[in-house]
Amino acid sequence: MTWPTQLDYQEALAFPAHCFTDRELGSAKLASLGHFGLPQPITGNFANVYRFKSDGSGTLEWAVRLFLRDEPHRTARYALLAALPRWPGCLLPFEYQPEGLVLATGSFPLMKLPWQDGEPLNAWVEKHLNDRAALEALAERWGVLIRELEVAQLAHGDLQHGNILVTPENELRLLDYDALWAPVLEKLPPGELGHPSYQHPQRRYDRTLDRFPALVIYTALRALAVAPELWYRLDNGDNLLFRREDFAAPANSRAFALLREVRVLRPLVTALQEACTDPPERVPALTRYTTYTT
Structure with a gap:
């Protein structure tokens, strides 16, 4: 079976009643249209997301995620996830x-x-670069979110700016569960390998999967709270200060060198730099560092 293209999806979604088997979606309307009146998705590497609202009052809205390629274990993965007894509020x-x-x-x-x-994490951060209190508060909420996942015995698997939404109330929500780890998924391969600007060089698909990227994001938020100028020196539009090259060779990393110049950041930056060369399963939980203050 040939997998649909984005154009196939766009043409079909113009007529929800004809393409959806779900009754609510079949009677819904697209909430946004792009050029030539075609559905305007939020695009990703593995799926596109379309916004629909209920016909009539429009008080109910849904995100419809359509996959851009086949993945043999997808149905089994989501069936197991749907049966989990605990699903944290950040998901x-x-x-x-x-x-x-x-x-x-x-x-x-x-x-x-x-x-x-909400806004993707990097867009929110850029808007709040000169608001130290807001960045520090978000860093603390990030620590709470990571703890919530650990208590639920879950790991997201692809923690990165595009999968982290900051709501209008400045709460955090995680998107995209294709790489999620849970004990019931141990025998299945991950659906994704994660954004390279956040993943450990020796990434392993196990319960410690999120520890390294969680520390990367926490370090970046803390760093920008006290040294917002780092954004203009290290942002490339698809990262949060760090890149894959920084983790592969931390001793030669420009990012690590710049962050270490900020004295109050050194303990946290040193911890992340050491984590790059430690086996990923030895990276400590983020709770070890969330008491770090500036």
């Missing part, structure tokens, strides 16, 4: 519909989630 509830979208070429899967307003 949006979801419905995985294996044949939720019907096209002329066949039936294809989709994810249906409640629509969540």
Whole structure:
């Protein structure tokens, strides 16, 4: 079966009643349209997300996630995730519909989630570069979120700016569960390998999966709170201060050198630099560092 292209999806979504098997989605309307009146998605590497709202009052809104390629374990993965007894509040509830979208070429899967307003982490950070209190508060909320995942025995698997949403209330929500780890998923391969600007050089798919990227993000937030000028020296539009090269060779890293110039950051930066060369399973939990203050 040929997998749909983005154009296939756009053409089908113009007529929700004809393409969705879900009753709510079938009677919904697209919330945003792009050029030539075509559906305007939020694009990603593995899926596109479309915003729908209920017909009539429009008080109910959904995010519909359509996959850009096949993945043999996807249906099994989401069936196991849907059956988990504990689903933390930082993760949006979801419905995985294996044949939720019907096209002329066949039936294809989709994810249906409640629509969540917010901004990607890097966009939010850029807007708050001169607000130290806001950045420090977000760093603390980040530590709480990571602890929430650990208590639920989950690891997101692809913690990065594009998968972290800051809501209008400055709460944090995580998107994209294709790489998520849980004990029931141990025998399945991850659906994704994670954004390289956040992952450990020796990444392992186990319960410690999030520890390194969690520390990367926490370090970046703390650093920008006290030295916002680092953004203009290290941002490339697709990172949060660090890049894959920094983790592969931390001793030669420009980012680590610049951060170490800020005296109050040195203990935290040293911890991250050492984590780059330690085996990933030896990276300590973020709770060790969240008492770090500036």
